[in-house]
Amino acid sequence: MALAVLHRESDADVSRPRDGFVKAYRGMLLARLLDEKFATLYRAGKIQGGVFLGRGQEALSVSAGLALRPGDVFAPLIRDAAGRLAFGESVLDAARTFLGSALGPMRGRDGNIHRGRPREGLLPMISHLGAMISVVNGALLAHRFRKLPATVGLACLGEGATSTGAFHEAMNQAGVEKLPLVVIVANNQYAYSTPTVRQFACRSLLDRAAGYGFAGHAVEANDLAACLQVVGQAVATARGGGGPQFVLANLLRLCGHGEHDDAHYIDPGLKSSPLGRDCLKLAEEHLLRQQWAAAAELETWRGETVKLIEEVIAQVQREPAPDPYHEDWSALSSRNLLEGQA
């Protein structure tokens, strides 16, 4: 588990507020720095395809990943580097996918934020927004059929994705089946350039929860402690048989839609509002204020994290790219059914 590397203090006990918070903070930090590394590599022309950052959403995302356990099912979206790492994805998987290493989990067939390991409960997103939720539902149904002990499924998405038919059908399906599903909607105020007023007409997306038979929770998502509490509680409730849970997170995207986008359209008023405060900074302030860590310690953690990332990137940059002549070009697992067409 990626975070384990960073959070190895011998006496750590994440059920203690300080330890849990520190672990989450270090997860956020890892995600932030990893994201920034990819952004740098992108600007240097070393990454193919889009780079989408979770800047400003790490507190929420890490809380999701931390609340899950092995055996659970997680469907992250484009801003969930933190959640992925916390759920157990390795920095190596991330780096290999972004840098197009043939050794990555997608072996160059798919890239970047599309990575996943379905066998380990980490679903590889398709781009079509909303489409992953019903897949999580299906996995949970399977767990029910197979009588697996209380697993949880968790799907993340942005507020824009709530406008898709796929979202609706899957939410309703989870409600009807009373699945242990947690859906987290990060309302970061924009879907690409589109503000929420062009996306939905309710006062709050929380108004949707009851219509699907979900319990609803809201959280101001640049507050790590609040995220840990609210998301943790939602996951625990789902796990305990409390039925599907909907978490509406209020925050602001602190970056472009992707690294190609300067986000000039973001309302400056939002940026300077409380919503615009950076969750990572706030978490650092909290650590210092609570005296859970000293400034020097923060520096050390940052240094360790940078080093870890640099090592992984250096390793991956030496790895081979996929070779089309070794690619088997097979979209079917049943090799005998392949056609030899040109």
Place this chain on the structure above:
Amino acid sequence: MALAVLHRESDADVSRPRDGFVKAYRGMLLARLLDEKFATLYRAGKIQGGVFLGRGQEALSVSAGLALRPGDVFAPLIRDAAGRLAFGESVLDAARTFLGSALGPMRGRDGNIHRGRPREGLLPMISHLGAMISVVNGALLAHRFRKLPATVGLACLGEGATSTGAFHEAMNQAGVEKLPLVVIVANNQYAYSTPTVRQFACRSLLDRAAGYGFAGHAVEANDLAACLQVVGQAVATARGGGGPQFVLANLLRLCGHGEHDDAHYIDPGLKSSPLGRDCLKLAEEHLLRQQWAAAAELETWRGETVKLIEEVIAQVQREPAPDPYHEDWSALSSRNLLEGQA
């Protein structure tokens, strides 16, 4: 307008409760008897394709049709014979479509409940549930672009259709655009054989309205006066600029899903509950109780209606069927772009 034929009392003023109620009742009666005629013809093997009845839903449906005006847009579904007639569809159109006359509005290309006259605001349903609502939205957008005076769009559907992604996207779209749309969901407790507990998980579908920025209204829909009031008010509000309106109608399907279905799966408890009372009977009782009509008058109306239907059916049965050799087999209006493939 089909109903005008029946409701020709010289001093009728539908703004007076009695006259409005009588007009609506006669519309229900026409729809019921027409439906029954089609059911009879179906059993006699004279109708191709499915026959779906509005039995038990006439009070709701007629209220929808009556609330609309020329220039409005109406998207009826399979149980809306009453609404169609009230909106102005002729019995002839209905009969021609069910009996496969070449002279019908669909000329044999489509049939039965798929008929419509888009130019006159009566949209011809495609079968895919939920798909008509966004079409109504688009027409209303066009009216806005064209600065047409306050028109309204009204779409009917069953509770099962609320599970479609198309429903969700269109509801949300109407909310965002603040369209003068009225959506009426007839919760008749079953979608084909599927009870509501397998269809949604909210206490009431009314819980969905706020999430779309719709005003919500509920109505016990075997009560004609209530339907006229609630639907009429919803349409008037939309027309007056009050934004999209959602009407949830509570009732019971008093027939099979289609005439091929014996509906054995319907809970007898529901049938004998207040929900199971027939709106037509209740309306008759109301007419008698209020002394708005005498029993003999009811008989006369019924007789007139039967006669009207019989005449139309007799006429249509003499009409030619479509002839494939006169069919131009053109799916494009741009004839020059047709391909001569086999």
Place this chain on the structure above:
Amino acid sequence: MSITYLEAIREAQAKALADDPRVFIYGQDVGAFGGAFKATKNLAKEFPGRVLDSPISEDAMVGAAVGAAIAGMRPIIEMQFADFSTVGFNQIVNQAATLFWRTQVACPIVVRLPFGGTSGAGPFHSQSIEAIYAHYPGLVVMTPATVEDAYGMLLEAVALDDPVIFCEHKYLYYHLKAEQLPTEAMPTGKARIARAGRDLTIVAYSAMVHEALAVAEELATEKVEIEVVDLRSVKPLDTDTVMASVARTGRLLCVGESWPWGGVTAEVLARVASEGFGLLDAPPMRLNAKDTPVPYHPNLWAAHRPTARSIAAAARKLLRM
């Protein structure tokens, strides 16, 4: 005892449920009601908890099937009509069909599509849309033409590790009967010589196989021997068997109930023309439905799709070339 095509589909599902605890069925009205066509009749009773009624949510139905497959199950999805699969299209072609390629994790789901035309069913309950699925990589598209294949291929579909689009023809549901169910099946991906002949090859699939066989019968009285190839699955498409037949007859007529542009008949002709050009003694021909939505009225419907009559006319024309 005699068994219909529809009953064969029910029996295959019963056997799959009985043999493999990973199998479950999910679709609208498939539970206590037994499905709009009764293809799951009594299965909910015989296999409690394993035949689930779904909401009217085709996208979520397929999405859930993929998730369940990832987590070790083998779901069978029933679309109420093939035509409605267009609202589950994205999950089929972009979620299910890409999973194995992207992750090397297989996606063993079966999507049953009651498809094809019947009289009076109209534009939205008649479509033959096998081609839109066959176009996408990562899917197997089966089109059984016989009671035996309906049974055997559905069992194979459930056993396969890849997503299968199972096109079952509604016209054949009641019209086709067999004496008993087969105990063995031809392998998936192999076409069948439904009737041997040496003058002309008619390649067909699903309901059109029977029209082709009727034509072969009719023309036999004129001393013309038509070979009928039943494709069985349109993806993979058994080019070898088709080519071997054309090698024998020198003449190819391919018949499909679907629309002309880019359908099975286009694919068959393209393959034979490019890979078997030298085998052809005459231009390959094809016959499809007309390029309009499927008409509702029986008169129009009968003229819209190929029938024994129009196939015979095409065959005669081709024999004269």
Place this chain on the structure above:
Amino acid sequence: MSITYLEAIREAQAKALADDPRVFIYGQDVGAFGGAFKATKNLAKEFPGRVLDSPISEDAMVGAAVGAAIAGMRPIIEMQFADFSTVGFNQIVNQAATLFWRTQVACPIVVRLPFGGTSGAGPFHSQSIEAIYAHYPGLVVMTPATVEDAYGMLLEAVALDDPVIFCEHKYLYYHLKAEQLPTEAMPTGKARIARAGRDLTIVAYSAMVHEALAVAEELATEKVEIEVVDLRSVKPLDTDTVMASVARTGRLLCVGESWPWGGVTAEVLARVASEGFGLLDAPPMRLNAKDTPVPYHPNLWAAHRPTARSIAAAARKLLRM
């Protein structure tokens, strides 16, 4: 002044908006932002209220377009990527495409699909799915290959009374430039001889036209004269022009960037084989992308789709036959 393929699309929309008050644009981020590719840059400012940002609701976007068309408008829908049109698929193929046939009321909508592969874009931002639309009756499917056609055909698309699927190639957006916009356009449905030749016909469309032209250029140095036919629209497909070219050259190679099963190349080969069999001096050939999802990694992507290199190899092989 020089203008790109992408700018031509913007200019065509600007002209359509200026010339016809019935035109409006609806799609994600098309308003103030000017679209993900900037195809609607400044249009919201220049035409206030007529360029509307939509929610992420492809089904409702297309449905609304149909409704607006019925009520007298001429909407242009921008899909952010062609790949996402699969979630608006049903409204396109069952609502828009059937309206005229069913009711005789036309459905003048344009659905713009930024399509085709670019390096690193991966399985869900690269697809060429013209064939799934061309398969359905009732749609016109345009695939402009030049800046001039991007402009002229988009204007024609808006003017047409039928629903048009306008496939604009993302690779050409910035790579292709012209000196000026055309004042006249070839009619829709007519293919163009992009380069004349007498030894071999390469039929292509969209980005593949340029690969074919590069091959023609290359082989010209070997004294081989290749004729390149640019289909311009794949439905209708201009069989006459293709056939006339094959009549001149006797050899046909058809190239498409899409998947092999049932794509444009299958349709072209089927038509030429059945209607122009006698014109062929050698078996017709086709070249498509491989039958897998479009790979993300540039190394794999370059091997997945046809390129000048693989087309040249195919052409050489065909010339030796």
